[in-house]
Amino acid sequence: MAINTTTDWIDTVTCPFCGDELASPGAGFIDHIDENADCEAGFEHWRENIASDLAGEWSG
Ligand SMILES: [Zn+2]
Numbered sequence: 201m202a203i204n205t206t207t208d209w210i211d212t213v214t215c216p217f218c219g220d221e222l223a224s225p226g227a228g229f230i231d232h233i234d235e236n237a238d239c240e241a242g243f244e245h246w247r248e249n250i251a252s253d254l255a256g257e258w259s260g
Pocket of ligand 1: 215216217218219220232236239
Protein backbone atom coordinates (compact mmCIF):
# COMPACT_ATOMS: atom_id res chain seq x y z
CA MET A 201 0.00 0.00 0.00
CA ALA A 202 1.38 3.35 -1.02
CA ILE A 203 -1.38 5.53 0.31
CA ASN A 204 -0.08 8.68 1.92
CA THR A 205 -1.29 8.69 5.53
CA THR A 206 -0.21 12.21 6.42
CA THR A 207 -3.66 13.55 5.69
CA ASP A 208 -6.31 13.79 8.35
CA TRP A 209 -9.20 12.70 6.18
CA ILE A 210 -7.91 9.39 4.81
CA ASP A 211 -8.97 7.66 8.02
CA THR A 212 -12.56 8.63 7.51
CA VAL A 213 -15.08 6.56 5.60
CA THR A 214 -16.59 9.48 3.73
CA CYS A 215 -15.41 11.02 0.50
CA PRO A 216 -13.92 14.48 1.22
CA PHE A 217 -15.11 15.71 -2.15
CA CYS A 218 -18.76 14.66 -2.27
CA GLY A 219 -19.38 13.37 1.26
CA ASP A 220 -20.47 9.94 0.09
CA GLU A 221 -19.96 7.02 2.40
CA LEU A 222 -17.08 4.74 1.37
CA ALA A 223 -16.93 0.97 1.60
CA SER A 224 -13.66 1.32 3.49
CA PRO A 225 -11.01 3.96 4.17
CA GLY A 226 -8.18 4.13 1.64
CA ALA A 227 -8.97 1.29 -0.73
CA GLY A 228 -12.66 2.12 -0.71
CA PHE A 229 -11.80 5.68 -1.63
CA ILE A 230 -9.76 4.53 -4.63
CA ASP A 231 -12.74 2.48 -5.81
CA HIS A 232 -14.96 5.48 -5.21
CA ILE A 233 -12.96 7.94 -7.31
CA ASP A 234 -12.72 5.25 -9.97
CA GLU A 235 -16.48 5.55 -10.34
CA ASN A 236 -16.78 9.30 -9.75
CA ALA A 237 -14.93 11.48 -12.23
CA ASP A 238 -15.52 14.66 -10.23
CA CYS A 239 -14.05 13.16 -7.09
CA GLU A 240 -11.15 11.71 -9.06
CA ALA A 241 -10.39 15.16 -10.47
CA GLY A 242 -10.52 16.61 -6.96
CA PHE A 243 -8.21 13.89 -5.68
CA GLU A 244 -5.72 14.41 -8.53
CA HIS A 245 -5.68 18.12 -7.75
CA TRP A 246 -5.18 17.45 -4.03
CA ARG A 247 -2.39 15.00 -4.74
CA GLU A 248 -0.61 17.51 -6.94
CA ASN A 249 -0.80 20.06 -4.14
CA ILE A 250 0.69 17.57 -1.68
CA ALA A 251 3.44 16.68 -4.15
CA SER A 252 4.37 20.32 -4.70
CA ASP A 253 4.31 20.93 -0.94
CA LEU A 254 6.72 18.05 -0.38
CA ALA A 255 8.92 19.12 -3.27
CA GLY A 256 9.10 22.59 -1.76
CA GLU A 257 10.15 21.21 1.61
CA TRP A 258 12.72 18.87 0.14
CA SER A 259 14.34 21.50 -2.06
CA GLY A 260 14.46 24.03 0.77
ZN1 LIG B 1 -16.84 11.36 -3.82
